[in-house]
Amino acid sequence: MADSANLPQSSSLAAPVLFREAAAAVLFREAAAANGRKIGYASLNSEKSLNALSLAMIRLLDAQLRTWASDPAIACVVLHGAGEKAFCAGGDVRSLYDAMRRHPASLPNPDTLPFFAEEYRLDHFIHHYPKPILVWGSGIVMGGGLGLFAGASHRVVTETSRVAMPEITIGLFPDVGGSWFLPRMPGRSGLFVALTGASLNGHDLLRAKLADHFVRAADREAIFAALPTAEWTGDAALDRNLLGAQLEGFSAQAVDALPPSKLEEHAALIASLCAGDSLAAVVDAITAYAGEDNWLRKAAAALKAGSPTTAALIWALFQRGAALSLAEVFRLELIVALQCCAQPDFAEGVRALLVDKDNAPRWAAVTQAHVDGHFLAPVWPEGVHPLADL
Numbered sequence: 001m002a003d004s005a006n007l008p009q010s011s012s013l014a015a016p017v018l019f020r021e022a023a024a025a026v027l028f029r030e031a032a033a034a035n036g037r038k039i040g041y042a043s044l045n046s047e048k049s050l051n052a053l054s055l056a057m058i059r060l061l062d063a064q065l066r067t068w069a070s071d072p073a074i075a076c077v078v079l080h081g082a083g084e085k086a087f088c089a090g091g092d093v094r095s096l097y098d099a100m101r102r103h104p105a106s107l108p109n110p111d112t113l114p115f116f117a118e119e120y121r122l123d124h125f126i127h128h129y130p131k132p133i134l135v136w137g138s139g140i141v142m143g144g145g146l147g148l149f150a151g152a153s154h155r156v157v158t159e160t161s162r163v164a165m166p167e168i169t170i171g172l173f174p175d176v177g178g179s180w181f182l183p184r185m186p187g188r189s190g191l192f193v194a195l196t197g198a199s200l201n202g203h204d205l206l207r208a209k210l211a212d213h214f215v216r217a218a219d220r221e222a223i224f225a226a227l228p229t230a231e232w233t234g235d236a237a238l239d240r241n242l243l244g245a246q247l248e249g250f251s252a253q254a255v256d257a258l259p260p261s262k263l264e265e266h267a268a269l270i271a272s273l274c275a276g277d278s279l280a281a282v283v284d285a286i287t288a289y290a291g292e293d294n295w296l297r298k299a300a301a302a303l304k305a306g307s308p309t310t311a312a313l314i315w316a317l318f319q320r321g322a323a324l325s326l327a328e329v330f331r332l333e334l335i336v337a338l339q340c341c342a343q344p345d346f347a348e349g350v351r352a353l354l355v356d357k358d359n360a361p362r363w364a365a366v367t368q369a370h371v372d373g374h375f376l377a378p379v380w381p382e383g384v385h386p387l388a389d390l
Contacts, residue, residue: 026060027082030074033228037075040068041224044081050089051081053144055115061148062122069130075232075239077129078224079148080136084160084217087137088145091119093170097350100341107342107378116175116337117386119144120330123176124390127151127326132240134227134247137161137205138217147176150210153240154247157202158217159257163210166197168306170353171345171363173313175337179321180329181210188274189263194314196286196299197306203261213247216254223250262295269296279315308366309345313374320375327390332375334387339374 029041042064044051061079068074081087099111126133126148135152137145141163149155157163165174165182174182174194182190185208192198193208205211215223223246230242263270273289276282289300303311313336321329340346344364352361364370380386 025054025056026064028060028064031228033075033232034230035075035232035234036073037232037234038071038073039227040064040074040077042077042079044079044088047081047083047085049092050086050140051083051145052089052092053119053148054092054095055118058115058118058122062118062125065122065125065129065133072234074131075234076227076243077131077133078136078227079133079152080220081139081145084139086140086145087135088142088148089140090143090145091115093172093350094354096341097347097355100347104347105342108338108381109341110381112341113338113381113386116334119147119176120334120387121390123147123151124327124330124387127177129153131236132243134243136220137163137202137211138220142166143174144176146178146210150177150181154213154243155205155211156213156215156223156247157205157211158215158220159202159254159259160217161200161202161205161211163200163205164197165194166302168195168197168302168310168314169349171307171310171347171349171361172340173310173317173333173336175333177326177329177333179317179333180324180326183318183321185209186263187267187271189267189270191274191282191314191318192270192286192299194318195282195306195311196303198262198295198299198302200263201259201261203258204263207261207263212244213251214254214258215247215250216257219250219254223247266293266296279312282315283311307345307349307361307363309343309364309370309374312366312371313340316371316375327387330390331385331387334385335377336374338378339376343370343374 024045027043027045031039033039068077096112099109103109133152134154135149136156137149138158139160141149165178167173182194202214206214232239273285274282287300287304289296348361352358
């Protein structure tokens with residue numbers, strides 16, 4: 001059953017309507033708005049797991065977002081997470097680990113293929129959503145959570161936002177479109193973030209052009225409650241501007257809450273560390289950092305302890321993805337993700353970090369043939385790439 005305390009209310013409009021009560025993985029609500037329009041609210045509902053993204057969540061979200069996209073009454077969609085700690089801490093890698101254990105070296109893995117294919121399809125849809133979509137990126141936003149966040153028309157962060165793509169620690173790679181949006185960060189900061197899993201705050205995301213609005217976390221309910229009062233038109237472009245103007249009003253009140261940006265503070269150093277023309281040169285430069293900044297020291301340590309395969313895949317994807325469309329990036333990432341499920345590092349990384357928790361992964365040796373093998377498409381069950389129609 002939903003917790004009505006977390007839902008937007010309006011004294012002048014009808015209360016939000018709760019539906020799909022049985023679909024507890026994601027809660028959906030609609031609120032009556034001005035001009036006969038409605039706002040759709042979707043809440044990831046797994047607070048104890050920091051709203052880790054499961055296949056059930058992906059399927060519920062995809063179906064409802066498509067329903068709202070085709071409903072002329074829906075003017076705007078809001079996506080957020082239950083609780084205050086996290087929007088979404090990433091994909092449910094424990095379930096993926098279990099799937100890899102059930103089907104070791106299977107390519108494609110019959111249990112991980114649906115997860116990755118449907119997750120990427122959902123992320124791609126959000127990038128092209130035909131209506132304004134606000135994603136509330138407060139608290140922890142990692143991995144699959146950033147996949148949901150990055151493509152929204154209005155990406156909101158707060159002083160509590162903690163954002164990362166930490167796949168270097170588990171032997172995967174920054175997927176969910178990371179091969180598209182990370183290379184588009186200023187300079188080579190995206191490469192640094194990908195290789196180190198460095199944690200970013202809301203100010204960092206504004207600088208990286210991965211967020212659009214910074215507001216106070218405490219203003220969430222006020223922002224959600226204000227949405228139904230806007231003069232929605234049903235014209236997507238006008239309504240996007242309308243939503244942006246509403247959010248800017250709250251942003252103006254949050255200037256003094258903006259934390260310092262590590263990406264801004266260390267922009268020149270990051271550019272220097274990542275300036276090498278080979279992966280080895282960049283890795284050597286980052287891991288040799290011996291300064292006093294704790295954020296940079298943690299980043300260097302994470303890369304040093306992380307999966308060499310992941311680092312090699314990141315480098316290769318940055319090179320290969322530069323000339324690809326967003327859809328082509330998702331198709332390529334699906335191949336690489338499924339190969340990771342059939343290779344040892346991903347399962348080993350999850351084991352070491354989350355299962356046995358010994359923090360002593362035994363990473364595979366890296367050769368060029370090993371890396372190149374991750375880009376070989378499997379024989380698809382239906383004879384065609386699952387994302388061919390994107």
